Amino acid sequence: MSIEALRWVEAQETGSPGTQLVLFVLANYADENGECYPALSLLAKRSQQSVDTVRRKLQVLEEQGYIERQERWRENGTRTSDRFRLLMRRAPGGDPLDVVGTLADCEGTHPGNLQGCTPASFARGTLATVLPQEPPFNPQLNNPPDPPVGGGGGEPDVGEGDGSQLDAFLTAFGEEPSAIVSRPPAARAWAKLTPVERANALAGLRAYLDHCRRHKRKVCSPATYLRDRYWDSFKAAPEPQRAAPARKLDGRSQAVAWARSAADRSRWVFVEEGSEAWREWASAFREEGAAFATGSMKMIDVGGGRYEPRRGRSFPMERPPPRGTPATDADAAE
Incomplete structure (x- = not known):
């Protein structure tokens, strides 16, 4: 447990009691670096909320810049708990601050003279936050030079021409009223994509938004759309040629048609999202021009x-089945 992290959370205003409580639980497990690895089930138990609610609260905290989350995987390829890091350089409800040092750094310093003294606070209630000194005006800063390759700071490099x-x-995304658009996490997720993946993400966006409107579903954040590869299920299908002959139904097309039907699914096979079999079904749906939902x-x-979610x-x-496999009798397939 980090006392510094708990005091930092007390100064934040997340806008929701449930969101604030999840942030408190993370701080309770955080180490001196503000990092922790609790499972969603543990966060749900400690905050007395459902796992789905905690998942939404974590998304809000990430989009608002309070936390940073990184997926972790075991050597056998299975998923384990995420790594969470509290972004404690953030001011209460506002912009990031360069707040370092300890209380001892400012002992004997008058509050009116804080030059060179940057602790998070003095005694509780005396000084909540020490703001950094504003630098003198420099006209050359209106057009700062490009940062060197490998330099930090600012928005991630998204590549030449990819900023537009x-x-x-x-x-x-901003045209959708229900969407929460936060540029920094979206830019970080965008920077991790290849040029082909970025093009596919743009190509599938319109279909995804239309799908959410038709089915009255909440639109995810841009960062979630990119990180979870939502576009894989909503890539724009090629326009059919008017004079093209009808393609003979084969086993692969037939399987997709069955998967989209309302047949008795009691004897069907459960396929875990993200697995190789899942990706093969997603590819088969795209070949048929059908939307592949999450x-x-x-x-x-x-x-x-034992049962696990x-x-x-x-x-x-x-x-x-592979493309070209002969179609089977529907009754025999059942």
């Missing part, structure tokens, strides 16, 4: 009488 792509991406949470028997959905079979 990011602007267009965020502008499209999965939902389901309790799965993992053996030994997994995200995914059920399909008629574990993997779709």
